[in-house]
Amino acid sequence: MDGSWRRRVVLKGPSELNSAKTAKRARAGELRLGLEASSAGAADVPALTVIEPPRGWGFFPIREIWAYRELLYFLVWRDLKLRYKQTALGVIWVALQPIALAAMFTIVFSRFLSAPSQGLPYPVFVLAALVPWQLFAGAIVRSSLSLVANEHLLTKIYFPRILIPLAAVLTASVDMIFTLLVLTGVLIYYGVGVSTTALFLPLLVVLVLLAAISTGVLLSALNVRYRDIQAIVPFLTQIWLFATPIAYATTLVPDDWRWLYDLNPMVGVVQGFRWAIAGGDFPQSLFVSAAVIAVLGIVAIVYFRRAERHFADVV
Amino acid sequence: MSVSVIRASGLGKRYQLGERRGGQSVKDAVGRVLRRSDEPLRSTFWALRDVSFDVHEGEVVGIIGRNGAGKSTLLKVLSRITYPTEGRVEIRGRVGSLLEVGTGFHPELTGRENVYLNGAILGMRSRELQRKFTEIVEFAEIETFIDTPVKRYSSGMYVRLAFAVAAHLEPEVLLVDEVLSVGDIAFQRKCLGKIEEVAHQQRTVLFVSHQIDSIQQLCQRVLLLASGQVQAFGPTQDVIGAYLSDAASSSDGDFDLSAHPTRAVHHTPVIRRLRLYADDGTMTTRYAPHDPMVAEILVEPPHLLREPIVGIGVSDHFGRRIFTVASFFEPEGLEPIKDLSLIRCRIPELRLGSGRYLLSVSVQDRYHGELDGLENIAEFEVYWQNSYGTGEPYRPVFGPVLSSSQWERMDP
DSSP: OHHHHHHTOOOOOTTSOOOHHHHHHHHHHHHHTHHHHHHTOGGGOOOEEEEOOOOSOOOOOHHHHHHTHHHHHHHHHHHHHHHHTTOSSTTHHHHHHHHHHHHHHIIIIIIISOOOOTTSOHHHHHHHHHHHHHHHHHHHHHHHHHHHHTHHHHTTOOSOTTHHHHHHHHHHHTTHHHHHHHHHHHHHHHTOOOOGGGGGHHHHHHHHHHHHHHHHHHHHHHHHHBTHHHHHHHHHHHHHHHTSTTSSOGGGSOGGGHHHHHTSHHHHHHHHHHHHHHOOSOOTHHHHHHHHHHHHHHHHHHHHHHHGGGHHHHO | OOOEEEEEEEEEEEEETTOOSSOBOHHHHHHHHHSOTTSOOOOEEEEEEEEEEEEETTOEEEEEOSTTSSHHHHHHHHTTSSOOSEEEEEEESOEEEESSTTTTOOTTSBHHHHHHHHHHHTTOOHHHHHHHHHHHHHHHTOGGGTTSBGGGSOHHHHHHHHHHHHHTOOOSEEEEESGGGSSOHHHHHHHHHHHHHHHHTTOEEEEEOSOHHHHHHHOSEEEEEETTEEEEEEEHHHHHHHHHHHHHOOSSSEEEOTTOTTSOTTOOOOEEEEEEEOTTSOBOSEEOTTOOEEEEEEEOOSSOBSSEEEEEEEEOTTSOEEEEEEGGGSTTOOOOBOSSEEEEEEESOOOBOSEEEEEEEEEEETTTEEEEEEEEEEEEEEOOOOTTSSOOOOOGGGOSBOOOOOOOOOOO
């Protein structure tokens, strides 16, 4: 009985809902009985799902996310649709936000306080930093609330839970297109030529996405258990904004504080964006930021994978 | 022998009592750390314990049990929404679970958008959805409204669309929770038909329901859960018979219903007590085939029932309804019920063949709908008494209803 059961277990493809462990087991069966499996036409033999109490550490479920990529797409699509339904100006709001913020900073920091801006026109200086920042801030606000907001999904259907904060980050990141458009306009207006370092922009976008995903995933899982998070996030982003060289240059930060200041992963990211857009000296703090983001990412995934076991029971 | 598709062994799920839904605050967590660690742990309870069973390919299995018996927890574990605390399940094939219809439906999105979203959530590929789209819309009978936001739908349309998507899911193993209790009767029938169709395609279905008749119509085997454990697992008729008589037995004809475990959550406990009497006023649960039956129902309505409707249904041991009597069948009906009242109903002649029967009671109001209803909550027995005076024994093949008739021979 047991033998015949195993024999029919063949992995159907990446679309299956298997954990890596199950997949390995299934493939072992396939190898042992390879002949029968292939003669039976491996294409459509269903796979085996094993449900057991979870043990050990959880890692990034890349295989499962791939299997559920369509759901990820539809979650982002839903959030984008809902965002602009019944708004009169729709997409314009997204472009208006960085413009208003940049105008505000220009008046206060450049006009009133005469803050230095690395020899760039101040609006260019601010907007180059707002491109990654707006993405990051929008993403952590959206994703920290995401799991609780989708409670009805968590308690009714299975899918990799991490898709929810991921979708929130991706939804927020769409806004970057508009911030970039505004920046392009400002660059043209001030006649600032784009440096060749702009080729590094995609890499930097990946880095800011990783920072947003790590922070967002961690906060979303924490918020399921501790609703304090949703009270903290709004002013966390405000404090974070001022702890990041967006409105001012890092030259204003006292040297004694620099080591602590550089632990903020957004310091290197923002300086990196400025460097990529306007050239200048390569910011060494980018390496520190990358390392901090890597550590944050590991912590976030491990915590999320352990916490998700209880989401449906706790949320 | 067919292959087992679901194999559960030693499955258990433990919950901590007092675990609050809706998260907790950092204050609680800090408090927990500050408290001495030798403080006893919060008490726990097992929603499922030692659950083992095998389901074969192409089988439709019903899961029954009282409220809180662990039916929903079992379904949640099988559909991987929550993890088991112990034990193991192996499921062969693509699993689709339907714990509610319309999971993820968003009121602001149109019908078309919701079909795609809901389909993706249920695990359908978008190519599969595109292929089935017309079929889904036709099944739901909402062609003209497909591009209207669902917030403008009537609740009937909403449910029909939601079910239509779910019905076109084609997993090898389908897990269904009580979703059929929605929609109108005609649509319910359509849904049952769809599930039957699924079962005929060699797919395996696990089906949780309170509705004994749909279980009977669909399932070959039934798993009966009681306090998180498997009490019985076998052929539908056997298990249902055992379940119903267990839930409704009383030695003397007095049934306290004020806190009955099978009362649906949306019902208020209006029906407090049921007593069965013989015509001479003694309490009993045993009747002769042509005896009158008197039932007294103690009701406590939450508000004035201006046009109350009280009904009693009699079902056989398989949960099949034999007959129903209700106050609104009679021209004079019932006078308004304001507070605690005793409702008395006399059935002049039972006319039932011998066997065990189950009573259901329902209290409704013409203006408020059903306030309370309890299905199959009181058992009584009809013993055979030779009331024809012929010495003929009763045989079940005659059917449960004893009608009277006159016979004569005539020339053609």
